[in-house]
Amino acid sequence: MAEDTATSASINVAFGTVAAGMMVIAEAHDGVFVAPRVEPTASFTLHPFAHCLHYGSTCFEGLKAHRGADGAVRVFRLDRHVARMRRTADLVQLPVPPADLLERMIVAAVEANLDEVPDAPGALYLRPMLIGTDPNIGAAASPSNGALLAVVASPVGDYFAGGVRPLSLLVETEVPRTTPQFGEAKAGANYLMALGVTRRARAEHGCDQVLFAPGGEVQETGAANFLLFDEHRVVTRALDSSFLHGVTRDSVLTLARDRGMAIEERTVTVDELLAWQGEAALAGTAAVLSGVGTLVHGGERRTVGDGQVGPITLGLREGLTAIQRGEAADVHGWTRIVER
Numbered sequence: 001m002a003e004d005t006a007t008s009a010s011i012n013v014a015f016g017t018v019a020a021g022m023m024v025i026a027e028a029h030d031g032v033f034v035a036p037r038v039e040p041t042a043s044f045t046l047h048p049f050a051h052c053l054h055y056g057s058t059c060f061e062g063l064k065a066h067r068g069a070d071g072a073v074r075v076f077r078l079d080r081h082v083a084r085m086r087r088t089a090d091l092v093q094l095p096v097p098p099a100d101l102l103e104r105m106i107v108a109a110v111e112a113n114l115d116e117v118p119d120a121p122g123a124l125y126l127r128p129m130l131i132g133t134d135p136n137i138g139a140a141a142s143p144s145n146g147a148l149l150a151v152v153a154s155p156v157g158d159y160f161a162g163g164v165r166p167l168s169l170l171v172e173t174e175v176p177r178t179t180p181q182f183g184e185a186k187a188g189a190n191y192l193m194a195l196g197v198t199r200r201a202r203a204e205h206g207c208d209q210v211l212f213a214p215g216g217e218v219q220e221t222g223a224a225n226f227l228l229f230d231e232h233r234v235v236t237r238a239l240d241s242s243f244l245h246g247v248t249r250d251s252v253l254t255l256a257r258d259r260g261m262a263i264e265e266r267t268v269t270v271d272e273l274l275a276w277q278g279e280a281a282l283a284g285t286a287a288v289l290s291g292v293g294t295l296v297h298g299g300e301r302r303t304v305g306d307g308q309v310g311p312i313t314l315g316l317r318e319g320l321t322a323i324q325r326g327e328a329a330d331v332h333g334w335t336r337i338v339e340r
């Protein structure tokens, strides 16, 4: 099959459903990782007693490599994603991969799949994953010292079907997204806990996502951070252990600061949210920066701003993607070019 056909076809299918040809794998034995291997993407063999299958010892990361108009492929904020995966591995009691090993594996996965990186607005989504493999079904109270670390990849287009369009969010004030001790972790269990609520929000209210705001304080959605904008400032929850510390969030705050906007990292209440006169957006590797047009709360639908994706959101999104694609100066050193 021609390379171009594979690449352009894949970005029109659902996000994350196409596997790139190659993956990179390293095992850990007794907590120590051995040299990684680059292999065709294929099924794993797991012992049915594997720790991850019973006690949920798994975690992952998500980052992207972008092809620029200059043809070069750049990985975005590799160091931040590596640091966050190590933090999560620690939280889920798995062997923590050394930073240089994980970095090398991610870069090797991009290199091995270089021909599958789509043109913008598509990207190669990289999914490092770590699972506990010790074959022991009596290990509920002990960690897995055996582990499998793999970096798989997927050529992707838009996360939200329909491209850049205003999203609708259900504001959930009763059910939390996850437990307090795992708020900061990128672990599968967190997504599972949010899934039932998100499915109900779709079925009952036609909402794209749920904005979790337990006790009336805004946290984040199931897979992205939440930001408020007005002409002069960005308002978002301050970093704490209740939510995932997004790399996109950090990048957008930095770009906004560069543009002279004030950054307010603080508590945002649902009351303030519902009265907000400016724009609202979701920030994440998959979501990029996606405008929010509607909030559903207490059975009522409210329009945010004029209900469309606003100019501040679009301007910051454009600024971010321009750096990712090498079209704007990378003054913060966020990108790394990968070539053969």
Ligand SMILES: Cc1ncc(COP(=O)(O)O)c(C=O)c1O
Residues within 6 Å of the ligand: 062, 220, 221, 222, 223, 224, 225, 244, 245, 246, 247, 248, 249, 283, 284, 285, 286
């Ligand atoms: C729960 C959650 N919050 C926030 C984010 C945004 O993080 P990042 O910008 O690092 O992708 C993600 C992942 O994309 C996520 O899964």
